[in-house]
Amino acid sequence: MQPLPRAFYERHPALVAPDLIGQLLVRRLDDELLVGRIVEVEAYSSEDPASHSFNGLTERNRAMFGLPGHAYIYFSYGMHHCMNVTARLDTEAGGVLIRALEPLRGIDTMRRLRGRERATELASGPGKLAQALAIDKTLYGVDITETGVLFVAEGDEEGRPTVAATPRIGISKAIDLRWRFVAAGSRFISCPPRS
DNA sequence: TCTCAGATTAACT
DNA sequence: GTTAATCTGAGAC
Numbered sequence: 390m391q392p393l394p395r396a397f398y399e400r401h402p403a404l405v406a407p408d409l410i411g412q413l414l415v416r417r418l419d420d421e422l423l424v425g426r427i428v429e430v431e432a433y434s435s436e437d438p439a440s441h442s443f444n445g446l447t448e449r450n451r452a453m454f455g456l457p458g459h460a461y462i463y464f465s466y467g468m469h470h471c472m473n474v475t476a477r478l479d480t481e482a483g484g485v486l487i488r489a490l491e492p493l494r495g496i497d498t499m500r501r502l503r504g505r506e507r508a509t510e511l512a513s514g515p516g517k518l519a520q521a522l523a524i525d526k527t528l529y530g531v532d533i534t535e536t537g538v539l540f541v542a543e544g545d546e547e548g549r550p551t552v553a554a555t556p557r558i559g560i561s562k563a564i565d566l567r568w569r570f571v572a573a574g575s576r577f578i579s580c581p582p583r584s
Numbered sequence: 585t586c587t588c589a590g591a592t593t594a595a596c597t
Numbered sequence: 598g599t600t601a602a603t604c605t606g607a608g609a610c
Contacts, residue, residue, distance in 0.1 A: 431602070439602070441595095449595075466603045467592030473602090486602055516603050559602055579603095 390415060390424075390542040392534050398457035398476040402432035402483035405476040407570045411549040413542040414490055416522040421498060423522050425490025425512055426544060428572040429579060431557045433473070434483035438562040442482035453482040458534040462519075462526055469516030470525050474533055474541060488515045488558070488569075490522075491577040514579040550575065555582040 393412060398405055409430050416423040433440035433453075441450045441463065452461035453475050461473040461484045473484035490512035492499055499511045499521040512518040519525070524539070533540045551573040556564055558579065571578045 433602075441602075444596085447595080463602085464593070466601065467594080469603050471602065488602085514603070520604095557602075561601090 390536070392536055392540045392542055393458075395456075395458045395534050398474065398534075399478065400476065401478060401481075402434045402476045402485050403568055405474075406430045406432040406485045406568065407552045407554070409474070409485060409487075409541070410552045410570055410572050411544045413493070413544050414487060414518075414522070415540050415542050416495075416524065417538045418495075418498065418523055421495055423495035423498060424493045425518070425522070426493055426572075427487060427489075427541075428491050428550075428575040428577050429487075429489035430570050431486040431488055432476075432483070432568040432570075433486065434477070435481045437566070437568075439557065439560040439564075439566075440483070442484070446482070450482070452530050453477070453484045455530070456532075458532065460528055460531045460533055460539060462524060462529045464526065465516065470519040471515040472519055472524050472528075486515060487518060489513050489571075489575075489578045490518050491572075491575065492521070509576055513577055553582055 435442040442453045459475045473486045475484045477483040492511050512521045531539050553573045554567040555569045557569045
């Protein structure tokens with residue numbers, strides 16, 4: 390399982406995001422590997438009012454101002470963790486929110502962590518995905534271009550489905566931007582694409 | 585199958 | 598004090 394190189398993330402988030410569809414998110418938990426195919430993402434950049442990085446550097450979002458190819462993890466709605474990968478050009482800040490996975494490996498462990506049986510309920514949303522892979526703030530800033538406890542690996546070409554661009558979910562600003570990208574027709578995304 | 589409100593914390597006004 | 602890159606169970610239909 391080969392991690393994607395740093396250069397992959399040294400582009401605008403809106404370009405990195407669609408290319409992440411079909412790649413693999415890998416989590417090593419003790420000696421077990423939990424693997425999912427990325428089927429839904431959203432791009433956020435510093436010129437985007439909906440992004441956490443829009444109002445400049447803070448303690449929470451500092452990862453998005455750092456090196457591309459690292460994990461930006463935040464705590465949302467008082468109870469959920471959400472995971473981004475950082476992606477940016479020289480002077481910007483940005484990231485790509487991983488919103489949904491198709492579980493491939495370690496599914497029984499994901500079931501245990503989630504307290505759910507059905508495969509489509511294990512990682513079909515950013516909060517669910519973090520729970521299924523035991524992702525929390527202890528993984529903040531992890532380099533995801535190295536084979537470690539959390540990284541993104543290259544998916545096989547068969548896992549590179551058609552990508553559809555749609556409006557993002559759960560935001561109130563810049564709702565006209567179509568920066569959500571899903572694997573067309575996947576049963577494992579958080580909700581069906583709207584127009 | 586769909587809609588609604590509760591949970592619970594951090595960031596910002 | 599309010600809102601937020603969310604999820605879930607309950608109750609309606």
